[in-house]
Amino acid sequence: MSARLQAADVAVGAELPEQTHRVTRADLVRYAGASGDLNPIHWSDRVATGVGLPGVIAHGMLTMGLTVRAVTDWAGDPGAVVEYQVRFGRPVVVPDDDTGAEVTVRGKVGQVLDGGRVRVDLTVTSGGEKVLSLARATVALA
Amino acid sequence: MALDAGLVGRSYPPSAVYEVGRAKIAEFAAAVGAGDPVHTDPEAARALGHPDVVAPPTFAIVVTLGAADVVLADPDVALDYSRVVHGEQRFTHHRPIRAGDRLVSTTTIEAVRSVAGNDLLTTRVDVATEDGEAVCTATSMLVARGTA
Numbered sequence: 001m002s003a004r005l006q007a008a009d010v011a012v013g014a015e016l017p018e019q020t021h022r023v024t025r026a027d028l029v030r031y032a033g034a035s036g037d038l039n040p041i042h043w044s045d046r047v048a049t050g051v052g053l054p055g056v057i058a059h060g061m062l063t064m065g066l067t068v069r070a071v072t073d074w075a076g077d078p079g080a081v082v083e084y085q086v087r088f089g090r091p092v093v094v095p096d097d098d099t100g101a102e103v104t105v106r107g108k109v110g111q112v113l114d115g116g117r118v119r120v121d122l123t124v125t126s127g128g129e130k131v132l133s134l135a136r137a138t139v140a141l142a
Numbered sequence: 143m144a145l146d147a148g149l150v151g152r153s154y155p156p157s158a159v160y161e162v163g164r165a166k167i168a169e170f171a172a173a174v175g176a177g178d179p180v181h182t183d184p185e186a187a188r189a190l191g192h193p194d195v196v197a198p199p200t201f202a203i204v205v206t207l208g209a210a211d212v213v214l215a216d217p218d219v220a221l222d223y224s225r226v227v228h229g230e231q232r233f234t235h236h237r238p239i240r241a242g243d244r245l246v247s248t249t250t251i252e253a254v255r256s257v258a259g260n261d262l263l264t265t266r267v268d269v270a271t272e273d274g275e276a277v278c279t280a281t282s283m284l285v286a287r288g289t290a
Binding site for chain 1: 169170172173174175176178180181190192196197198199200203204207208224225227228229230231232233234235236237238281
Protein backbone atom coordinates (compact mmCIF):
# COMPACT_ATOMS: atom_id res chain seq x y z
CA MET A 1 0.00 0.00 0.00
CA SER A 2 1.22 3.45 -0.89
CA ALA A 3 1.50 6.15 1.73
CA ARG A 4 -0.97 9.00 1.66
CA LEU A 5 0.26 12.12 -0.05
CA GLN A 6 0.39 15.29 2.04
CA ALA A 7 -0.99 18.57 0.68
CA ALA A 8 2.14 20.36 1.89
CA ASP A 9 4.19 18.30 -0.59
CA VAL A 10 2.17 19.38 -3.62
CA ALA A 11 2.88 22.36 -5.88
CA VAL A 12 1.03 23.71 -8.92
CA GLY A 13 2.52 22.31 -12.11
CA ALA A 14 3.77 19.10 -10.50
CA GLU A 15 3.33 16.16 -12.86
CA LEU A 16 1.80 12.85 -11.83
CA PRO A 17 3.45 9.59 -12.94
CA GLU A 18 2.17 8.77 -16.43
CA GLN A 19 0.07 5.62 -16.80
CA THR A 20 -0.76 3.52 -19.86
CA HIS A 21 -3.64 1.06 -19.86
CA ARG A 22 -4.31 -1.61 -22.45
CA VAL A 23 -8.00 -2.22 -23.17
CA THR A 24 -9.08 -5.40 -24.94
CA ARG A 25 -12.49 -6.80 -25.86
CA ALA A 26 -12.28 -9.00 -22.76
CA ASP A 27 -11.93 -5.86 -20.63
CA LEU A 28 -15.09 -4.44 -22.23
CA VAL A 29 -17.02 -7.63 -21.46
CA ARG A 30 -15.79 -7.55 -17.87
CA TYR A 31 -16.72 -3.89 -17.46
CA ALA A 32 -20.15 -4.45 -19.03
CA GLY A 33 -20.87 -7.15 -16.48
CA ALA A 34 -19.51 -5.26 -13.50
CA SER A 35 -21.23 -1.98 -14.33
CA GLY A 36 -24.50 -3.29 -15.74
CA ASP A 37 -24.03 -1.25 -18.93
CA LEU A 38 -24.89 -3.88 -21.57
CA ASN A 39 -25.14 -1.49 -24.53
CA PRO A 40 -24.14 -3.66 -27.55
CA ILE A 41 -21.99 -0.91 -29.09
CA HIS A 42 -19.43 -2.09 -26.51
CA TRP A 43 -19.37 -5.72 -27.68
CA SER A 44 -21.05 -6.10 -31.09
CA ASP A 45 -19.34 -4.85 -34.28
CA ARG A 46 -22.62 -5.36 -36.10
CA VAL A 47 -24.50 -2.97 -33.80
CA ALA A 48 -21.60 -0.52 -33.47
CA THR A 49 -21.10 -0.10 -37.21
CA GLY A 50 -24.89 -0.06 -37.68
CA VAL A 51 -25.10 3.19 -35.68
CA GLY A 52 -22.20 4.75 -37.56
CA LEU A 53 -19.29 3.95 -35.27
CA PRO A 54 -16.02 2.64 -36.74
CA GLY A 55 -16.35 -0.49 -34.59
CA VAL A 56 -16.82 -1.59 -30.99
CA ILE A 57 -15.89 1.22 -28.62
CA ALA A 58 -14.95 1.21 -24.94
CA HIS A 59 -17.52 2.41 -22.41
CA GLY A 60 -16.77 6.07 -21.69
CA MET A 61 -17.20 5.17 -18.04
CA LEU A 62 -14.48 2.51 -18.36
CA THR A 63 -12.06 5.10 -19.75
CA MET A 64 -13.11 7.43 -16.93
CA GLY A 65 -12.56 4.67 -14.37
CA LEU A 66 -9.11 3.77 -15.73
CA THR A 67 -8.06 7.40 -15.94
CA VAL A 68 -8.66 8.27 -12.29
CA ARG A 69 -6.18 5.59 -11.19
CA ALA A 70 -3.38 8.02 -12.05
CA VAL A 71 -4.86 10.27 -9.38
CA THR A 72 -5.72 7.67 -6.76
CA ASP A 73 -2.33 5.92 -7.07
CA TRP A 74 -0.63 9.31 -6.65
CA ALA A 75 -2.81 10.41 -3.74
CA GLY A 76 -2.46 7.04 -1.99
CA ASP A 77 -6.17 6.74 -1.19
CA PRO A 78 -9.03 6.26 -3.69
CA GLY A 79 -11.33 7.66 -1.00
CA ALA A 80 -9.58 11.02 -1.28
CA VAL A 81 -11.30 11.92 -4.57
CA VAL A 82 -14.04 14.46 -3.80
CA GLU A 83 -14.79 15.66 -7.32
CA TYR A 84 -14.18 14.05 -10.71
CA GLN A 85 -15.47 15.12 -14.08
CA VAL A 86 -14.80 14.41 -17.74
CA ARG A 87 -16.16 15.27 -21.16
CA PHE A 88 -16.17 12.35 -23.58
CA GLY A 89 -14.59 13.79 -26.71
CA ARG A 90 -13.68 10.90 -28.97
CA PRO A 91 -14.49 7.18 -28.63
CA VAL A 92 -11.77 4.62 -27.88
CA VAL A 93 -12.14 2.03 -30.64
CA VAL A 94 -11.18 -1.45 -29.41
CA PRO A 95 -10.21 -3.91 -32.16
CA ASP A 96 -11.07 -7.60 -31.92
CA ASP A 97 -7.50 -8.81 -31.39
CA ASP A 98 -5.18 -9.65 -28.50
CA THR A 99 -3.60 -6.18 -28.48
CA GLY A 100 -6.65 -3.98 -28.00
CA ALA A 101 -6.32 -0.22 -27.59
CA GLU A 102 -3.92 1.80 -25.48
CA VAL A 103 -5.06 4.64 -23.24
CA THR A 104 -2.39 6.98 -21.88
CA VAL A 105 -3.05 9.23 -18.90
CA ARG A 106 -1.00 12.27 -17.92
CA GLY A 107 -1.85 14.47 -14.98
CA LYS A 108 -0.65 17.79 -13.65
CA VAL A 109 -1.55 19.73 -10.52
CA GLY A 110 -3.69 22.63 -11.76
CA GLN A 111 -4.55 24.32 -8.50
CA VAL A 112 -3.92 24.02 -4.78
CA LEU A 113 -7.16 24.92 -3.01
CA ASP A 114 -8.05 25.60 0.61
CA GLY A 115 -8.32 22.82 3.16
CA GLY A 116 -5.76 20.48 1.61
CA ARG A 117 -7.68 20.16 -1.64
CA VAL A 118 -5.77 19.82 -4.87
CA ARG A 119 -7.11 19.91 -8.43
CA VAL A 120 -5.44 17.64 -10.96
CA ASP A 121 -5.91 18.26 -14.69
CA LEU A 122 -5.76 15.13 -16.82
CA THR A 123 -4.80 14.57 -20.42
CA VAL A 124 -6.03 11.27 -21.84
CA THR A 125 -5.07 10.00 -25.28
CA SER A 126 -5.52 6.87 -27.37
CA GLY A 127 -3.71 6.35 -30.65
CA GLY A 128 -2.26 9.86 -30.29
CA GLU A 129 -5.72 11.49 -30.15
CA LYS A 130 -7.29 13.11 -27.10
CA VAL A 131 -10.27 11.02 -25.97
CA LEU A 132 -11.35 13.02 -22.91
CA SER A 133 -11.47 16.76 -22.47
CA LEU A 134 -12.02 18.91 -19.38
CA ALA A 135 -10.93 15.89 -17.35
CA ARG A 136 -10.15 16.97 -13.80
CA ALA A 137 -10.22 15.50 -10.34
CA THR A 138 -10.07 17.16 -6.95
CA VAL A 139 -8.53 15.23 -4.07
CA ALA A 140 -8.72 16.08 -0.39
CA LEU A 141 -5.25 15.43 1.07
CA ALA A 142 -4.21 15.18 4.67
CA MET B 143 -37.05 16.55 -31.94
CA ALA B 144 -36.34 19.18 -29.34
CA LEU B 145 -36.78 18.49 -25.65
CA ASP B 146 -39.35 20.54 -23.76
CA ALA B 147 -37.65 23.20 -21.63
CA GLY B 148 -40.46 22.71 -19.11
CA LEU B 149 -38.81 19.41 -18.11
CA VAL B 150 -36.04 21.28 -16.26
CA GLY B 151 -36.40 20.79 -12.54
CA ARG B 152 -38.57 17.69 -12.87
CA SER B 153 -37.70 15.29 -10.07
CA TYR B 154 -38.62 11.63 -9.75
CA PRO B 155 -39.51 9.57 -6.67
CA PRO B 156 -36.55 8.08 -4.76
CA SER B 157 -35.21 4.71 -5.94
CA ALA B 158 -35.39 1.48 -4.02
CA VAL B 159 -32.51 0.95 -1.59
CA TYR B 160 -29.23 -0.22 -3.19
CA GLU B 161 -27.15 -2.14 -0.67
CA VAL B 162 -23.42 -1.92 -1.41
CA GLY B 163 -21.62 -5.25 -1.00
CA ARG B 164 -17.90 -5.96 -0.64
CA ALA B 165 -18.04 -8.43 -3.52
CA LYS B 166 -19.59 -5.86 -5.86
CA ILE B 167 -16.94 -3.29 -4.98
CA ALA B 168 -14.21 -5.89 -5.60
CA GLU B 169 -15.78 -6.88 -8.94
CA PHE B 170 -16.04 -3.25 -10.09
CA ALA B 171 -12.51 -2.43 -8.92
CA ALA B 172 -11.16 -5.39 -10.94
CA ALA B 173 -13.08 -4.19 -14.01
CA VAL B 174 -11.34 -0.79 -13.90
CA GLY B 175 -8.02 -2.39 -12.96
CA ALA B 176 -7.95 -0.74 -9.54
CA GLY B 177 -5.66 -2.99 -7.53
CA ASP B 178 -5.49 -0.90 -4.36
CA PRO B 179 -6.25 -3.18 -1.38
CA VAL B 180 -8.52 -0.47 0.05
CA HIS B 181 -11.16 -1.88 -2.37
CA THR B 182 -10.85 -5.48 -1.22
CA ASP B 183 -9.26 -5.67 2.21
CA PRO B 184 -11.21 -4.21 5.16
CA GLU B 185 -7.98 -3.99 7.20
CA ALA B 186 -6.26 -1.91 4.51
CA ALA B 187 -9.34 0.32 4.35
CA ARG B 188 -9.37 0.77 8.12
CA ALA B 189 -5.68 1.66 8.08
CA LEU B 190 -6.66 4.70 5.99
CA GLY B 191 -9.49 5.58 8.35
CA HIS B 192 -12.39 4.06 6.38
CA PRO B 193 -14.89 1.91 8.30
CA ASP B 194 -14.98 -0.73 5.51
CA VAL B 195 -13.73 -1.27 1.95
CA VAL B 196 -14.35 1.80 -0.23
CA ALA B 197 -15.53 1.89 -3.82
CA PRO B 198 -13.49 3.34 -6.71
CA PRO B 199 -14.43 6.96 -7.56
CA THR B 200 -16.64 5.97 -10.53
CA PHE B 201 -18.48 3.13 -8.76
CA ALA B 202 -21.45 5.45 -8.17
CA ILE B 203 -22.41 4.87 -11.81
CA VAL B 204 -23.50 1.33 -10.85
CA VAL B 205 -25.93 2.85 -8.36
CA THR B 206 -27.10 5.78 -10.49
CA LEU B 207 -27.39 4.08 -13.90
CA GLY B 208 -30.47 2.15 -12.83
CA ALA B 209 -31.90 5.10 -10.91
CA ALA B 210 -31.70 7.32 -13.99
CA ASP B 211 -33.82 4.85 -15.98
CA VAL B 212 -36.85 6.72 -14.64
CA VAL B 213 -35.92 9.57 -16.97
CA LEU B 214 -35.62 7.27 -19.98
CA ALA B 215 -39.00 5.76 -19.09
CA ASP B 216 -40.71 9.17 -18.84
CA PRO B 217 -42.99 9.49 -21.92
CA ASP B 218 -42.51 13.29 -21.84
CA VAL B 219 -38.77 12.89 -22.45
CA ALA B 220 -38.65 12.50 -26.21
CA LEU B 221 -35.10 11.29 -26.86
CA ASP B 222 -34.13 8.89 -29.62
CA TYR B 223 -32.21 6.42 -27.44
CA SER B 224 -30.70 4.55 -30.36
CA ARG B 225 -28.73 7.75 -31.02
CA VAL B 226 -27.75 8.60 -27.45
CA VAL B 227 -24.11 8.88 -26.41
CA HIS B 228 -22.62 9.87 -23.07
CA GLY B 229 -21.37 13.46 -23.35
CA GLU B 230 -20.15 14.37 -19.87
CA GLN B 231 -20.01 12.88 -16.40
CA ARG B 232 -19.28 14.42 -13.04
CA PHE B 233 -19.18 12.95 -9.54
CA THR B 234 -19.12 14.97 -6.35
CA HIS B 235 -18.32 12.73 -3.40
CA HIS B 236 -19.43 13.99 -0.02
CA ARG B 237 -17.74 10.88 1.35
CA PRO B 238 -16.56 7.61 -0.30
CA ILE B 239 -19.16 4.93 -0.99
CA ARG B 240 -18.33 1.90 1.17
CA ALA B 241 -19.48 -1.63 1.78
CA GLY B 242 -22.59 -1.80 3.91
CA ASP B 243 -24.04 1.48 2.63
CA ARG B 244 -27.77 1.39 1.96
CA LEU B 245 -28.23 4.03 -0.72
CA VAL B 246 -31.25 5.80 -2.13
CA SER B 247 -31.02 7.81 -5.38
CA THR B 248 -33.17 10.75 -6.37
CA THR B 249 -33.04 11.86 -10.00
CA THR B 250 -33.70 15.38 -11.28
CA ILE B 251 -33.59 16.82 -14.80
CA GLU B 252 -31.10 19.64 -14.52
CA ALA B 253 -30.92 21.02 -18.07
CA VAL B 254 -32.14 20.48 -21.62
CA ARG B 255 -30.52 22.12 -24.62
CA SER B 256 -30.43 21.88 -28.37
CA VAL B 257 -27.05 22.39 -30.00
CA ALA B 258 -26.43 22.02 -33.73
CA GLY B 259 -29.35 19.65 -34.17
CA ASN B 260 -28.37 17.52 -31.17
CA ASP B 261 -30.52 17.23 -28.05
CA LEU B 262 -28.59 17.50 -24.77
CA LEU B 263 -30.13 16.21 -21.56
CA THR B 264 -28.44 16.72 -18.18
CA THR B 265 -29.62 14.72 -15.19
CA ARG B 266 -28.48 14.90 -11.60
CA VAL B 267 -28.73 11.93 -9.26
CA ASP B 268 -28.42 12.69 -5.56
CA VAL B 269 -27.28 9.60 -3.67
CA ALA B 270 -27.85 9.48 0.08
CA THR B 271 -28.06 6.82 2.74
CA GLU B 272 -31.46 5.59 3.83
CA ASP B 273 -31.04 7.85 6.87
CA GLY B 274 -30.51 10.92 4.70
CA GLU B 275 -26.71 11.35 4.84
CA ALA B 276 -25.57 12.85 1.52
CA VAL B 277 -23.00 10.54 -0.13
CA CYS B 278 -22.59 11.48 -3.79
CA THR B 279 -24.01 13.66 -6.53
CA ALA B 280 -23.67 12.29 -10.06
CA THR B 281 -24.36 14.55 -13.03
CA SER B 282 -24.63 13.05 -16.51
CA MET B 283 -25.03 14.79 -19.83
CA LEU B 284 -26.48 12.65 -22.61
CA VAL B 285 -26.37 13.65 -26.27
CA ALA B 286 -28.95 12.43 -28.78
CA ARG B 287 -27.20 12.95 -32.08
CA GLY B 288 -29.39 14.68 -34.66
CA THR B 289 -30.33 12.85 -37.85
CA ALA B 290 -30.11 15.96 -40.03
